[in-house]
Amino acid sequence: MTPTPLTATTLARNFSDYLNRVRYQGASYDITRGNEIIARIGPPEPVAGYPLEGLAALLAGLPTLAGDADDFVQDIHGAVAGLTTETDAWDS
Structure with a gap:
């Protein structure tokens, strides 16, 4: 689903409503300030x-x-029982 553009001001004024849309409808939003996308909200990715x-x-x-x-x-x-202890070749 392509995220819908949403201004930060509109999101701030209706935060609970948009969170409910994300939760129950699976909506995604690109949050903009001016002409710049500053954040994205949407449902979480499935956990692997x-x-x-x-x-x-x-x-x-x-x-x-x-x-x-x-x-x-x-x-x-x-x-393990068949193992022998290693001797130091330099001792001889």
Whole structure:
């Protein structure tokens, strides 16, 4: 929707009315002072991303690893146990 030109004076005199038009009709306005656009009011842009409130439900609905997670932990512990401490080659 193309913003409608609106003088700053008119906006100031009818501020509540114009805010209601933005809120309920989705109107947008270019606020002018003289011949210069100094501001724009209109509905906010849609927010990108996933709402944080729904994150717990999303995670609860994902498939689980079941026994694979336990096997993975055992593999990590085995790999760590097999590590040797690094010696300083300059000590010899």
